[in-house]
Amino acid sequence: MRKQHATIAIIGAGSAGLSAWHSARKHTDDVVLIEAGTYGTTCARVGCMPSKLLIAAANAAHHARNTAMFGIHVNDVRVDGQAVMTRVKHERDRFVDNVLKSMKTIPESQHLKGHARFVDPHRLAIDDHTQLKADAIIIATGSRPTWPGLLEAAGDRLIVNDDVFNWETLPASIAIVGPGVIGMELGQALSRLGVRTRTFGVGGGIGPFQSETLRELADNTFNRELYLDSDANLEKVERLDNAVALTFEERESGQTITETFDYVLAATGRQPNLDHLSMEQAGLSLTKNGIPKFNRFTLQCLNATGTPSHIFIAGDANQSVPLLHEAITEGKIAGRNAANLEDVQVGQRNVPLSIVFTEPQMAIVGDGRATLDARYGGCDCIAEGGVSFADQGRALVMGENMGHLELYAEHGSGQFLGAELFGPQVEHMAHLLAWSLEQKLTVSQMLAMPFYHPVLEEGLRSGLRDLQANLRQGPAITERCMECGPGD
Ligand SMILES: Cc1cc2nc3c(=O)[nH]c(=O)nc-3n(C[C@H](O)[C@H](O)[C@H](O)COP(=O)(O)OP(=O)(O)OC[C@H]3O[C@@H](n4cnc5c(N)ncnc54)[C@H](O)[C@@H]3O)c2cc1C
Numbered sequence: 001m002r003k004q005h006a007t008i009a010i011i012g013a014g015s016a017g018l019s020a021w022h023s024a025r026k027h028t029d030d031v032v033l034i035e036a037g038t039y040g041t042t043c044a045r046v047g048c049m050p051s052k053l054l055i056a057a058a059n060a061a062h063h064a065r066n067t068a069m070f071g072i073h074v075n076d077v078r079v080d081g082q083a084v085m086t087r088v089k090h091e092r093d094r095f096v097d098n099v100l101k102s103m104k105t106i107p108e109s110q111h112l113k114g115h116a117r118f119v120d121p122h123r124l125a126i127d128d129h130t131q132l133k134a135d136a137i138i139i140a141t142g143s144r145p146t147w148p149g150l151l152e153a154a155g156d157r158l159i160v161n162d163d164v165f166n167w168e169t170l171p172a173s174i175a176i177v178g179p180g181v182i183g184m185e186l187g188q189a190l191s192r193l194g195v196r197t198r199t200f201g202v203g204g205g206i207g208p209f210q211s212e213t214l215r216e217l218a219d220n221t222f223n224r225e226l227y228l229d230s231d232a233n234l235e236k237v238e239r240l241d242n243a244v245a246l247t248f249e250e251r252e253s254g255q256t257i258t259e260t261f262d263y264v265l266a267a268t269g270r271q272p273n274l275d276h277l278s279m280e281q282a283g284l285s286l287t288k289n290g291i292p293k294f295n296r297f298t299l300q301c302l303n304a305t306g307t308p309s310h311i312f313i314a315g316d317a318n319q320s321v322p323l324l325h326e327a328i329t330e331g332k333i334a335g336r337n338a339a340n341l342e343d344v345q346v347g348q349r350n351v352p353l354s355i356v357f358t359e360p361q362m363a364i365v366g367d368g369r370a371t372l373d374a375r376y377g378g379c380d381c382i383a384e385g386g387v388s389f390a391d392q393g394r395a396l397v398m399g400e401n402m403g404h405l406e407l408y409a410e411h412g413s414g415q416f417l418g419a420e421l422f423g424p425q426v427e428h429m430a431h432l433l434a435w436s437l438e439q440k441l442t443v444s445q446m447l448a449m450p451f452y453h454p455v456l457e458e459g460l461r462s463g464l465r466d467l468q469a470n471l472r473q474g475p476a477i478t479e480r481c482m483e484c485g486p487g488d
């Protein structure tokens, strides 16, 4: 085994690892990046980007089929599964190429190919070819899908998101287990592309929603176009010759039926890639799930002795906020701190922001209802306001008048705290709200901002007005805001 030394070793060349590399390189040239798998990042290869490409194709088909309300008649909308997948993969490869091109800035001598594991707190074995000793180490190993044992019976018909983006064409049918973020995005997209789908969940959760009102509305809304049972009784999974059979209690009829599908997609959550790292050799204090205890502002892990470690953890590997922009922020902070062990600093973290690219979109800004209730302990400190998109002006114009916003603020201070959003293109409102939260704006300050007419954000203004009324700090709300223009 070759022996090598580096000031900083980064395990994983995904989004967090690459961000950490660039950040650390501002302080030292001696940084080594270790990658076990394929370069190109989860986001570009099998995550954010190919999923949004599939969704874009699906929405094109869906909107083409739903023009009649405008008096426009489109005949024979045909989905060419092979062409859909060709575009998804072609554009996906472009995103991957961009990552690979940017990786060319990393000198050959600074990346090592192979699977890293801890030998002791400062030493890593890379496969069986290199032993790397480092002053500081950043764990940026990402995550992978996990699924309940029941699904194992599907054998090679059990697939995960990675498999979808390798398809040559679309299958005829698929069962989706897990109506979380991945299950809802891919499930709706495949259904809109003409694939027969059924989606099964447990406990009633849909996407990221904590609010019961929004869960119920999402359940009703999605069930208008696809089969979704968010609290399903999935009894049996069986591999047949050319298919997989699922036995379940059908939602409407209550009957137990068996239906066959080409595949079953596990979208039941992800687990951090820490189990093959020999973490027990790293000398760290671990949670009961085997995740190193760490400080989310410095990304520094805690030694088993209770002292700060020279090991940092960033991105999906720490399971804190498994989102792309957070992985990049965390990599940046970890890279800076790993290079300055004597002067570890607190990095700036953004307010929580999560968006699900279904139609209607789902989003959470700041804290959701349940988190706020837990934080404020039922002290009646939270005011809630809301607005339905069922008759919002611009949404009606576009024929996308579905959804509801729930907005929360603190009684007394009037400070905006968070929101759960379900509606057309709420990705944009979610950003406005996240920026307002970053600025610690009060509801009345937010209402003093300009709102153009006629835009979807006028719906947000109605929700904020309702919130303001419930804060009992401003003018009483009128039935309709006519000075705002028609259809606010
Ligand atoms: C289907 C899907 C859709 C998504 N959509 C979105 C979205 O729209 N918006 C959003 O913000 N987020 C989205 N995400 C989440 C986002 O992709 C992740 O949060 C982000 O990619 C995590 O980056 P990372 O660097 O932590 O992990 P990764 O990019 O997975 O990098 C980890 C790297 O570590 C390597 N590795 C693991 N173990 C070892 C080892 N022992 N030795 C060496 N190398 C190792 C892996 O091979 C991998 O290359 C999506 C995820 C999925 C799966």
Ligand SMILES: NC(=O)c1ccc[n+]([C@@H]2O[C@H](COP(=O)([O-])OP(=O)(O)OC[C@H]3O[C@@H](n4cnc5c(N)ncnc54)[C@H](O)[C@@H]3O)[C@@H](O)[C@H]2O)c1
Binding pocket: 148, 177, 178, 179, 180, 181, 182, 183, 185, 200, 201, 202, 203, 205, 206, 207, 267, 268, 269, 270, 321, 322, 323, 354, 355, 356, 357
């Ligand atoms: N748009 C985005 O930003 C985006 C898109 C995709 C993924 N992601 C990231 O990837 C992460 C992982 O996504 P995910 O969808 O795998 O996880 P998730 O936690 O969002 O959803 C998992 C779902 O599976 C359900 N579930 C768990 N066990 C089950 C069982 N036995 N039977 C049926 N259902 C079961 C859960 O109730 C939940 O609804 C997300 O948390 C998110 O951070 C983000």
